[in-house]
Amino acid sequence: MRIVGVVLDGETRVADLSPDGESCTVVAGLREFWADPESWLARPPAGGTVPVGDACLVPPVLPEAQVLCIGLNYLEHAAEGSYRAQELPENPTLFARWTRSLTIGGAEIPVPSAEDGLDWEGEIVAWVGRTLVDADPVEALAAVVGYSTFNDVTARRAQKLTSQWTLGKNADGSGPLGPMVPTGEVGDLRDGLRVRTRVNGVTVQDASTSDMIHPVGETLAHISRTVTLHPGDLLATGTPSGVGYARTPPWLLVPGDVVEVDVERLGTLRNTIVGDEHRRNPISRRTERRQPSPEARSDPLSQGR
Numbered sequence: 001m002r003i004v005g006v007v008l009d010g011e012t013r014v015a016d017l018s019p020d021g022e023s024c025t026v027v028a029g030l031r032e033f034w035a036d037p038e039s040w041l042a043r044p045p046a047g048g049t050v051p052v053g054d055a056c057l058v059p060p061v062l063p064e065a066q067v068l069c070i071g072l073n074y075l076e077h078a079a080e081g082s083y084r085a086q087e088l089p090e091n092p093t094l095f096a097r098w099t100r101s102l103t104i105g106g107a108e109i110p111v112p113s114a115e116d117g118l119d120w121e122g123e124i125v126a127w128v129g130r131t132l133v134d135a136d137p138v139e140a141l142a143a144v145v146g147y148s149t150f151n152d153v154t155a156r157r158a159q160k161l162t163s164q165w166t167l168g169k170n171a172d173g174s175g176p177l178g179p180m181v182p183t184g185e186v187g188d189l190r191d192g193l194r195v196r197t198r199v200n201g202v203t204v205q206d207a208s209t210s211d212m213i214h215p216v217g218e219t220l221a222h223i224s225r226t227v228t229l230h231p232g233d234l235l236a237t238g239t240p241s242g243v244g245y246a247r248t249p250p251w252l253l254v255p256g257d258v259v260e261v262d263v264e265r266l267g268t269l270r271n272t273i274v275g276d277e278h279r280r281n282p283i284s285r286r287t288e289r290r291q292p293s294p295e296a297r298s299d300p301l302s303q304g305r
Helices: 030-035 037-041 137-142 156-160 216-224 299-304
Strands: 003-008 011-017 023-029 049-051 056-058 067-071 093-097 102-104 108-110 122-128 144-151 175-177 194-199 202-208 234-236 258-263 267-274
Touching: 003 023, 011 030, 023 030, 030 037, 037 144, 122 194, 122 216, 122 258, 137 144, 137 216, 144 216, 144 258, 144 267, 175 267, 216 234
Parallel strands: 067 234, 102 175, 108 267
Antiparallel strands: 003 011, 003 056, 011 023, 023 049, 067 093, 122 144, 122 234, 144 175, 194 202, 194 258, 258 267
């Protein structure tokens, strides 16, 4: 399965994207799905099917979901750029994204006016499927229902203005997220999945998830001792070395560039960089699929409810 969000009749639903990417079949309403994700993933989707070309695809994310991210989670990345002189953190360095910063593969990503460009950070997101409070690492890892390819696109100038990273990590439309693939189809990230990032066809990051410093289960357990995690929350697991700002000379994404994140078993996420004028007119930069015409909104689509 490849789980996506689709807007039908003004309501976001969860759907299964076909292997060829040409259509999606409704699984459930967004809140209905995240109320019991493991149950919905265990059964074949029973809703109607709509062509992707007639659909408005969005991340299958609850508006109130917590999007927590690990920084400096690969040894070589922690040693590059402005962090090379720092000691390796004993605990995971965590920051947050707003759900509004998330988008999908194919969407255009605008460069904010104060930035010379944007930086790529190819990585993986883990989706939480159960409530976690004071969990141990085994319990926390068992609560992960799926993984997605992710690009934590970063506005470096804004990020470096202070010791807090929030501003630079939440630029408009800067967090493209791929379809969620169920955990059973992915396996354990500790066994090693290949993560590669390409810019205009040139490979700029190439690493294995087995090189992570702080594994998913341990990190979620650590978070749960302070913050309750709920079904639908996300954990971005960090990026490997090879980011643009740490290069000599620095290499940033500018309008016209195409950035791809390719993760083994999860698929490829592809986005185009555009200018700041697109940020001022969000409708012009949306490449999420348009809503279907009234003729395309057949009654079977509502059967996914």
